[in-house]
Amino acid sequence: MPHYNKSMGSYEDNYLNKRPQSLCHMCGRCCRVVTTPKPYEELKRLQAEGDEGAKDFLKIFVPYPSIEAAREVDRELVDNVIEKMSEADDFDINKLTFYGCKYLLDDNTCPIYEERPALCRHCPSTPWAIVPPGCGFEAWLFLKREETKQKVRKAKEDYLELQLLKTKTRDLENLKKIESVENKIKHTIEIYKKYGSENW
Ligand code: SF4
Ligand code: SF4
The missing domain is CATH 1.10.287 (Helix Hairpins)
Known part of the structure; x- marks a missing residue:
């Protein structure tokens, strides 16, 4: 989720200052292949109920038809996510869906950068966020x-x-x-x- 726009409001400034955007080296991997703790069916239900988070997510992310299809895009990332998520007691691989952003350009830039949703601006959202191996935020998240x-x-x-x-x-x-x-x-x-x- 590259770039940092200094003209944003103070809440955003504070939020983003806590996540030094300069650490991002714009590989685009976190836009190309992502997943969520909630299954796709649940996201669709929440979207239908008007949940803003689910609406934002499904507005930009398109599900891959299968885990294997996501692996073809970024095998290392997919396997890393599965390994980390499988540590949870309630993990069920059959409920796991990977998604890709429909906006990401081939040069890894975001064409809707100014209007991108909060879920992009606030990434990585917690110190426990699973980021792609080699992500510029890895050491910072550890800290x-x-x-x-x-x-x-x-x-x-x-x-x-x-x-x-x-x-x-x-x-x-x-x-x-x-x-x-x-x-x-x-x-x-x-x-x-x-x-x-x-x-x-
Ligand atoms: S994976 Fe990390 S380094 Fe790559 S674009 Fe996303 S935030 Fe930036
Ligand atoms: S909207 Fe932009 S920042 Fe968000 S996932 Fe897509 S390309 Fe990445």
Whole structure:
């Protein structure tokens, strides 16, 4: 998802500044072959229900007729995605569809760059995004994952300290405040549970 337009609004500036676009070397692989955690049938249903994310996605991405057809375009990428996704307990290869963007040009540029949807602008969307092997964001994503793990470890330490504090607190108001902080910490850990936060 190449290029960075400095004329965008401040929200976009902030968002994109967190994802240094200069790291992208415009190979176009993340536009040519992509997949989603949600199966194609579900995306179509969501699109019909008016879901903006599904509508945006299916407006630009066209499904490949089979996984093998996607492999013919980028075998390494497809096999890498399957390997990573198969780590999830609920992975089902029969529900997996790969897509290619109908706009990407042969020189890997985006002809609708100014109007491209948020899903393109915000890629890679999380530190755990599966990017093509050799993507310019690989090292940066690794760094972001490590930063997140540190944040969660710190949250766990804070949680233990709060447990101790609770045993020494008699004041009901203070107890309520402690519990409120506790819940926020639990929420932080919960958000990253699907990435393995319980084991960090
Ligand atoms: S795969 Fe990575 S380096 Fe290649 S175009 Fe996409 S974001 Fe840029
Ligand atoms: S719209 Fe542009 S940035 Fe988005 S996937 Fe297509 S070519 Fe890539």
